[in-house]
Amino acid sequence: MRIKRIEADNITEAMRELRRELGEGALILHTKPLPPRGVAGWFKSPRVEILGAVDEPELVANQIQRAAGPTSGRAAGMATPTQPTADADSPFAAIAQAQFVAASRIAEAAVSTSSPAPGTKTKKGKKSKAAEPADPQRQAVAARLAKFRAANPAIPIANDDARSGASVTVPPARGAEIAARDRQFDDALLGVTFAGGEFQKAGRRARRIAFVGPTGAGKTTTLAKLAAKAQLEYGRRVGLITIDTYRIGAVPQLAAYADILGVPLEVAHTPEDLSHALARLGDRDVVFIDTVGRSPLGDGVDGLVPFLATAAADEVHLVLSATTRPSDSLRAARAFARLAPNRLVMTKIDETDDHTGVAAIARGIGLPLTWLGIGQEVPDDIEEASAERLGTLLAASMA
Numbered sequence: 001m002r003i004k005r006i007e008a009d010n011i012t013e014a015m016r017e018l019r020r021e022l023g024e025g026a027l028i029l030h031t032k033p034l035p036p037r038g039v040a041g042w043f044k045s046p047r048v049e050i051l052g053a054v055d056e057p058e059l060v061a062n063q064i065q066r067a068a069g070p071t072s073g074r075a076a077g078m079a080t081p082t083q084p085t086a087d088a089d090s091p092f093a094a095i096a097q098a099q100f101v102a103a104s105r106i107a108e109a110a111v112s113t114s115s116p117a118p119g120t121k122t123k124k125g126k127k128s129k130a131a132e133p134a135d136p137q138r139q140a141v142a143a144r145l146a147k148f149r150a151a152n153p154a155i156p157i158a159n160d161d162a163r164s165g166a167s168v169t170v171p172p173a174r175g176a177e178i179a180a181r182d183r184q185f186d187d188a189l190l191g192v193t194f195a196g197g198e199f200q201k202a203g204r205r206a207r208r209i210a211f212v213g214p215t216g217a218g219k220t221t222t223l224a225k226l227a228a229k230a231q232l233e234y235g236r237r238v239g240l241i242t243i244d245t246y247r248i249g250a251v252p253q254l255a256a257y258a259d260i261l262g263v264p265l266e267v268a269h270t271p272e273d274l275s276h277a278l279a280r281l282g283d284r285d286v287v288f289i290d291t292v293g294r295s296p297l298g299d300g301v302d303g304l305v306p307f308l309a310t311a312a313a314d315e316v317h318l319v320l321s322a323t324t325r326p327s328d329s330l331r332a333a334r335a336f337a338r339l340a341p342n343r344l345v346m347t348k349i350d351e352t353d354d355h356t357g358v359a360a361i362a363r364g365i366g367l368p369l370t371w372l373g374i375g376q377e378v379p380d381d382i383e384e385a386s387a388e389r390l391g392t393l394l395a396a397s398m399a
Helices: 011-022 057-068 093-112 136-152 171-191 219-233 250-261 271-280 300-311 324-337 356-365 387-398
Strands: 002-008 029-036 046-055 072-074 206-214 238-242 265-267 285-290 315-321 343-347 369-373 380-384
Touching: 011 046, 057 324, 136 265, 171 324, 206 300, 219 238, 219 250, 219 285, 219 315, 219 324, 219 343, 219 380, 238 250, 238 271, 250 265, 265 271, 271 300, 300 324, 315 324, 324 356, 343 356
Parallel strands: 206 285, 206 315, 238 265, 238 285, 315 343, 343 369
Antiparallel strands: 002 046, 029 046, 369 380
């Protein structure tokens, strides 16, 4: 898997350059606008960045092979990844093993889809068919692993003993523990999908982004952070709407954020109010909609259904706390499913040192993970979710 990052003045130029570098089979992994740099940048159109990849399974396998040591060939032109023999006490042992497992799977897939060896007969003497196109899902998984490895160069570097030919003896009990962590890491990371922010998308009407979730999850704070990001980093014209008229201090809290940002705030008590508010904010690029928190154990979520139907939001983010037990978060997700969320935000990442639950929740719910709340500071304490970031959190949790 070869990965290439391209910067250009617009998406058309970026795509043209990516295809020139990687070919027509390039897979687009991520796109985002680049904020202007310096005072001079204020007078220029924002540039764009795209991250692309092309399926080269042997590249990932060979990278890990070089880090772990010499290997024997599995097939012509394909090397077999060697299992890393990192120090048993290394906090990166689980990651190295997970990469070995993933690379092995990729290498096997490449061999299984390659053309028959020379001299192999085919039915009726016809030439064998060309290999099937690479599976896009496999491409994405391999790309995420390669990106994670590139973002964590300490992983192969820690394997000095393996590169020098020395062997490390791992006690059976310790080996079983490492193997269990390896499987846990592999399953957790590869089972999660991601979706970045889409503030830059333009349409005939304002892009509507709603936030739903249980009480205390951090919906209002998350909304304020993203509203600030949309306006300050992406240059979007922002509008705010709240239907949280029940919680004491909810409206004044959001009003304070709106005042700081200098953006309009509308308060909607009924679905009809919400419809009028959306019309008044029709000239905005992005409208963020805050909702009242509801317990997943009662029927309070039902009261939000007509509001969400009126909102017709492009994005409905389910906001959950990383400090909540995964079983309770999954129960909340089932309760809020009637609001048709299509994104997941995990907050309070900074309030726990065990992030395996974050991966378990994202995988169990099946929604793409978009943002990670890492503190209470507005607008700084929020990060775009990615395989690299989640992998780092998982590695720290399993160390």
